[in-house]
Amino acid sequence: MIKKKVVVVSKTGLHARPANALVKKAQQYPCAVEIGFRDKTYNAKSMLGVLAAGINCGMEIEIICTGDREAEACGQIVQLIEEGLAE
Amino acid sequence: MRGFGASKGFCYAKVLLFQEKEIAITGQVKTVAEEMKMFEEALRKVYSETVTLREKTAKEAGEEAAEILDAHCTILMDEGMINPIKEAVSGGMSAAKAVEQILTEYIRAFEAMEDEYLSLRALDIKDIKNRIIRKILHCESTDLSNLPEPTIIAGHDITPSATAGMDVGHVAGLLMEMGGNTSHTAILARTLEIPAIVGVRGLMDNIKTGDTIAFDGSTGEIFTDLTEGQMAYFKSRQQEERIRKERLEKLAKRESLTKDGQKINLYGNIGSTEDVTRIMEKGADGIGLFRSEFLYLGRKDLPSEKTQFLAYKKVLETMKDKTVIVRTLDIGGDKEVPALGMKKEENPFLGLRAIRLCKQEKNIFKMQIRALLKASVYGNLHIMFPMISSLEELRWAKGMINECRKELADEGIAVKEKIPVGIMVEVPSVAVLADLFAPECDFFSIGTNDLTQYTLAVDRGNETVASLYNHFHPAVLYLIKNTIEAAHRAGIPCGMCGEAAGNIRMIPILIGLAIDELSMTASAILEAKDLLRELTVDECRQLGAAVMCEKTAEQIEKLTKEFIEKRRKIC
Structure with missing residues (x-):
């Protein structure tokens, strides 16, 4: 398992389009990808899960990857979030 | 009763209440394998129905309206939904109950959100939940896909899936207890130009299927329990509006000529690539203002040269x-x-705006020019610079085009040889000295919004002085006239792309001042064409000459109002 903290910079947080970009990215990897936020974890491969987390701009989250290619997945996803999720 | 007017238009017709049958979920469980199969089959069917609806909606109502169904498809394949449901079914729960339970959790989470967009998404999930459960239990809701006559559909909540399957040709209007201006029903109604009111309290208690009612989608007013006199009035109003709409729609394919055969180009203003379809449907002769800003707004980084190139x-x-x-x-x-x-x-x-900012951020400006030049080979591109206030700025900007041209030539990239380059005339200094600018431009386009606010020193966003902001001010008209005449002396065309260009009362004056092109938002094009086709250049010239002799905006508006009323049979 590998974890990394990142601050969400996309203006609309993890809603609508940014959330979609994140989910699509997470689905590309075989490992489990979860978002740790306020003592809860959410499935990052699930649009419902990501939206239900209600994450806004400026909030810190943790990306948790477990399984095949976990290091690559974690790095790539964190980078995508840092870059603003292709808003 | 009243609600929030979500889509304008007047409507008078019979009501059909859209009701979702109560779903009764019993605790009865077949075998785990059977329940699992029921869930999987229901999911598969709902998914394929949604895909079909998506295609149908895209074709009938456009991509924007179809987007919601894309979101439905995503949710229907979402492992965050499917996995927990399957787990619950494996644990011995009935398929219907599992769907109900898991999705209700999500609905609650979304409903609790402050963000209006997200809290409205709860409706989408509720819609999906009900459809899957209905499929599992074989219990479907009011069929809207086959309406015998123009009908007002009224419901507590008219779900996106219900509207998507709707017999659109026979929907006269939509009324809903739930929802706001950004709800999907509201967006869809606007796209299809069907009158609609949302957020109507007590709607379902006050009307029933078969009632004949009227409503006004512009004001949000609903009229029920009509007297015979009212019925007759609403009926004739409905009739008038329909005739007008049909007549206008036919105009889309007609040429934009004055009664005496003078061509006036009617162009559309666009703010996104999707807007192109909208203006094409209205029969626009071209695009008079492509606001390239949308490529830059609402994002953290800058759009790459390639992103821009592809959009252009x-x-x-x-x-x-x-x-x-x-x-x-x-x-x-x-x-x-x-x-x-x-x-x-x-x-x-009055600050670092438009071309001034581009001059400071030269690389960003050059990136845009390069993208434009690369795209030039794909059509009839014209480049226009905003906020020009001096010749130096214009020459600098044209110099940038030449610089980018050379760069691209060295890189071996094809660029169209002749690309007309013009300016927005929106700063009074240019309008006053239009004769100096015209010889160095291939066209002018008057931006009346800024020209008016700069000429009259009125901030158009400031409510306290908003009443002073007026396109009909003699000074504004004087500058418009001067600009058009200067353009024609130099042998170049002059258009207009501000709000005044789509203003019915302004159009006869502009034609009278010999404008060559009017560019406006999609929804204004047909009305403008309708008016244009009733006017002769001669009478407009007389009006133009007459208004230039007036001393106040009030007098000018009065003159043009009388001019139009005299010539219009309708309204």
């Missing part, structure tokens, strides 16, 4: 040989681009 190319290809006037980046002022880290200014409209 798409629009140019769609428009084929028709004119496409792209206005280069017009930001600053009230429009902010986060990636530029712009400083707050005391007086943003």
